[in-house]
Every structure is written in C-alpha cells, then in structure tokens.
Amino acid sequence: MAFLDVLTQLIDATIRVSVPLLLACLAGLYSERSGIFDISLEGKMLAGAFAGAAAAAVTGSAWLGLGAAILISIFFSLVHGFASITHRGNQIVSGVAINFIAAGATIILGQAWFAQGGRTPSLTGSARFQAIELPGAAAVKDVPILGAIYSEILSGHSLLVYFAFLMVPFTWWMLFRTRFGLRLRAVGENPAAVDTAGISVAWLRYRAVICTGVLTGAAGAYLSVAQNAGFVKDMTAGKGFIALAALIFAKWKPVPAMFACLLFGFLEAASIRFQGMAWPMIGKVPVQLMQALPYILTVILLAGFIGKAIPPRAGGVPYVKER
C-alpha cells in the first residue's frame, strides 16, 4: 500500500506541476501554428502571475486576479504581434525583450506596491482558486485503486487544472474542425496562400497571438493564485522554455503536447518527491542533481528521441508580399 500511496501522490503532483506547462505549451501552439515564434511565453506567464496575484490581493477575488493576468498577458502578446506582424521585426528579439521586461517590471512594481521584497501579499480564502471536490469523492475514497484514482488524482484540483486539460481536446477541435483552425494552420505554413485566398494574414496572426495571451495569462494565474498563494519573483523558473521544448517534442500537436507536458511534469514532481531520499546502491543523490534532472532529460529527449520535428514552414518569417 505504501507503494500505491507514493504512486498516487506522485501522479497527483505530476498533474499539478504539469498544468502551467500545458497551458503555456498550448499557448505557444496557437502562436507558432500561425507562424509567429514566441519565446516570450515565459515572460508573459510571469507578468500574468504577478498581475493575477496583485489583483487578487487587492480585490480579494481570484476571478478578478485571473482576469488581470489574462489582460496583461494579452497586452504583451499584442506588443509581440505589433513588433513581429505589423512591423515584421525579428520574433526572437521581440520575445527576448518581453522576457526581460516581465522579469524586471514584476520585481520593481511588486516592491513599489507591496514592499515585501518583490512578493505579493499572501492570498487566502476567495482570493485564491480553491480545490474542487468532485461529487462523491469522499464516498468512494476507500474503494481500492479506483477510489484512490477518483478521489486523489481526478478530484481535488482547482478549476484551472480542469480548464487546462479541457483545453487539449478543445484546441484539437479548434485546429482541425473549424474554419479558424484551418486558416491558422495555413497561415503558419504558407501565408501567401492565405493572402491570395483573400484572407488577411495580419488579422489572422493577431487573433492567434491573442489566444496565446489568454492561455499564458491563465498559466500565470494558476501559478500565483491557485497553485501558490501569491507571487514570488521569478516564480515561472523557466517553465515557459520547458513548455516550448514540450511543444517541439509534441511536434506542434495538442494531444502529444499534453503527454509531453505530463512527462516533463512527472520529472519535476519526481525530483521533488525523491529529494534527499537515499537510493539503494547509489546512496543519497544531491538535491541539485535531482532538480536538474528534468532539464537534462529535456536536452536528451530533444536531441535524440523525437526524430525530426518539422516546425510550421513559415514560422519566424515575417510575411512580406513578394514582387
């Protein structure tokens, strides 16, 4: 039973840790499928986390926090869009700039507004998204295995967790079953084809980056208003980049993206769970190595195990009508 307990706890943790990755990964999917590379997922998530925590702390409403997170994240997306769609700037440079601005501005504003060393005040009660108990979770708790799966793994997460996982089929449906999705995929592959078909390339790409903004905002809010009870500086800790890696790993497809994020989430959850534990034969593994494990595996996986990942063909290239 001890083993099963560890396993359910590990899976439960995996889900919690995967959520911001998943939201950011899907966010990147919308943008990159439209041909706009976005390495500023990290910065937008961070800005969203700060705005969410700050708004929730001031208003006492988690929902208003979520709204603020999404708004600020959309704002940064539009900046990225303005630079790379309207002005055909370099998408990497624009993304890096946003990451820097977010990292600096969140600390400065946090200190100026709350004077707690860049933190926001701790959120309690309705200022935070609370865990939702699925109906009957308590009743089936003692049923072996199935009960544990339902009550421990499926139940007891905050609303944003369910939202993140529902976004996976939704994104798939959006991409492959709707007009918007068809055009979004087309514009990332051959914007000239979209243009000659009489569709505005710029407007389409702007809509894609707005979708990105909504999802990175939600990811940020999850970090500071649901998973944690407030904003801490640099709390995204590279999750935006891991999400990008997961996106490549998943070859820009929503369902594989979910599995990639769960894998990275599992590695992170395992590194926390087994921290300081003595392993048979090996002995005690240094904490730093355990923490580095997800990143090391990311490198290995991306370097060798996914085969050729072909990005959207027009990705990173500003659209200019040819003579």
Add this chain to the structure above:
Amino acid sequence: MAEAAIELVGINKSFGAVWANRDINLQIAPGTIHGIIGENGAGKSTLMSILYGFYQADSGEIRVGGKPISIKAPNDAIAVGIGMVHQHFMLVENFTVLENVILGAEGEALLKNSIAKARSELQRLEKEYGLEVDPDAIVEELPVGLQQRVEILKALYRGAEILILDEPTGVLTPAEADHLFRILQQLREQGKTIVLITHKLREIMAITDTVSVMRQGTMVATRETAKTTVEELAELMVGRRVLLRVEKGAAKPERAKLSVKDLTVRDSRGVTMVDGVSFDVRAGEIVGIAGVAGNGQSELIEAICGVRCAVSGSVVLDGEPIDVTGIADPGELRDRGLAHVPEDRHHVGLVLAFEENENAILGYHDKGEYLKGPFLDIDAIRDDARTMIERYDIRPGDCRLKTANFSGGNQQKIILAREMEQDPGVLIVGQPTRGVDVGAIEFIHKRLIAMRDQGKAVLLISVELDEIRALSDRILVMFAGRIVGERGPDATEGELGLLMAGIEHREAAE
C-alpha cells in the same frame, strides 16, 4: 464582339524608379484564350497581380464585363469571378487537396459541411473538365502537374469565369503541359475566359486565340494568333530581329587548356556519378557535354571547379595539375584563370539578398583593384558593376538594386558578366540559358562564341540539345557517368538522342 470580359485602361505601376507597367490598355474577349507574352521582367506578372488585387495600380481603370470595378485585394477579384493560378503555387503543402480548395471559401465556421460540399463540387468539376485529382491526397505528395490542377480547381471552386495562368508550364514536363492545354481548351468551350502569361512562343502559337506582347512595361502589340508568326512575336518581344539560330565561324582550336584524365567522382551517398572520364578542351573551341540530366554532368563540372572532391583521376589546367582529389580551392582556381558559371544560379552563383554590384564581383572581391587597404573599394566595385550592366545589357540598370529583384535572365547575365569580364583562360558554363528568355539567350550565345573566338577554352554543359548543337565544336555525350561518344557539330538530334539514351550508335545502325 460581345462586351470585353476584362478591359484594362491606362494602367500604370512603378516600383521606386522602375516602371513595371506603363499606360497599359488591353481588351480580352469572353470565351477566348488570350496570351500575354514578353521577356522576363517585361511586366506581365505585375500586370496580372494588379488584376488580382495583389498590388494596386498607381493609376488606371479595370473593367470586368464592361463595369468599372475597384480591386483592392484578392477578395475583390474573387468576387467578380477572377481566379489566378500563380507561377509559384499558392498551396499549403501539408494540407489535403480538399483543405486547400476550401481555404478562404469555407462558408461557415465549422468545416464539416464545407468539406462535404467541396467534395461533391470537385466531383462535378472532375466530370465536367476532366480535372481528376484525389481530394484526400496531401498536396506535397502530388506531382507538380497535379498540384497545378489543384490551383485551377481552387479558382473554379470560387466560381471563376476568368482564369489567369502565370507561366503555367515552367514547372511541367512536355506531357503534363499538353494535358494542361487540353484542360484549358475544355474550359474555353464551357465559356470561360483564359489569360495565359508565358515567355514561350511555342505555347502561344499552340493554344491562344489572341496574343498581346509586352516589352519593358508597355503593351507593344496585340495580334490574332492565327495571323502572326513566331518570328514576328519574337521581334516584338525583344524590339529587334532575333536570330533563333546562332551564327558562328569555324573553330580554330590550339593547344589543350584543360585536360581531364580518368576522373571518377562519387556523390554524397557514395554512388559513382562520374566514372573514369577523360577529355581535353583546347583553346579556341567550345566542347559541349550533352546528356539527360543526372548522368554525372553536374558532378563532373563541380569536381573540375573544386566545388566537389573527386575520388581519383587528374585535371590539368594550363599545364599545371589541379588537386581535384584533395582540397582544390575554387578561389585559387579562379586566380589561375578557370571561371565557372554554375548550373544553379540561385544557390551557388548568387547571393540573392546582396546588391547587384556585390554579386558582380563576388569571388573576385579580394583582387587588388577592388580593395583599398583592408577595406573594399566601394566606388571601384560600383564603377565596374555599372560597366558590366552596360556591356551585358542587364536590366534594370541599377547596380544598387537587390539581386533578387532581377529577372532570371538578368541574374544569369550578372553571373556571366562577372565570370567573363575577368578574362579567364578556361570558362566552364552549366546550363547557361535555363529559365532565360529569347532575347537573352541570343545574347548569351553570342558572348560564348565571342569567348571562343578570343581563344578561350569553353566547356559547356546543357540539357538543351539544341543549345549544345548550336554552340559546340565538339560534342561529348555522357551517359551513366561515362562519355559514350564524341560527335562533331553536324551530328543529328536522333544520333545524339540514341547516345544520350545509352544505346550505342553502332548497335542502332545495325
């Protein structure tokens, strides 16, 4: 005559200082195939892009079915029934045929119904016009001819009554081109109006009812195809009489400038592409290497020019060996008087993002005359570039223009000018007139003959048998990496054709 399907009145368009279209007037009758012919860069594609709403004319009026309309974007053109098949297909390569067809014409927010509707509509079009193509095939897996058919279907699906095709046969095999023409005739019979843009005279004569000729941005003439000739059209296109056949005197070959002995070259997969090839090229002669593409010609010249390593064999340039099996440095070879016009000008011959003057000296940029201390002497470079522009009639004549903005024929002239003006002893030319228009072909051929008459050794590689026969003093035929025969310039096409197909002339004669 009924109301014109399309009428253009006084269309003007300039890009910077360059007039792409100048005072264009044109009337196209409904239910006809109208050809627009002109050299590369004459402004045909620009004119059609204006008609399709890709560009805005600076001034002028477009009338469709007699009514003046404003076409600000492709949407407007589609709405009045104009469809366009672009030279470079506007297809999303990893989409299915159906997805490509409905893109932009989906009708409703969910795809399900529009896909179903497109499927039945494609079946109808297939029956009506013989345009069969598997609706569920992925576009990039289709041969080019079928991809083009998808473009035509896209236009018809949007209800096009007027179909513009921009250089449609450039990418097609002769058989595919014939099939396309049959489709176009069928469309005409159904009352569609077709505008065919091309620089190939043969196509104009074969399929059009009327033809308009463009030259340097202006419309110089419109003729009924039946009442004109190839010669007249060629003259109108170029603005002067064109020799469709090269005139040259007898060669006066001297000593060997370039000797190739037992050269063997393998490609990156380890397949032997050149298999023990030996030949000489003497001063004052043009040696042509004929062969179907892919029989080792490309690898042969790459090895001689130091771009690719040979496995064994030797090459002697002016009595001095070239290290073809080791590190032959193309730059050093250039210093020794070996100039190379590569087959693939976009990837090997030019940096398209550079200005014309930079490309005009590329590879020779470390010569003293272009240097001022450690720096490039920009003024000297531009002066030289301007001289070349003048002598080779490169258009537009602006040495600061980005090379990508020149037409294919003029890009080729830039390379030829660069390599010829450095006065090399040996000139190796790969596919000198691929994708080049009539006037420029004549010019390039004349220059090559002139090089020969100056006592240079010229090695010519071309897949155009006519070109090989017109220029060469000796013809070597390559098949499967070997030289299978040598013939004089009077060899017949049939004789060379058999050699190129790997059938020994001796056997064929028996």
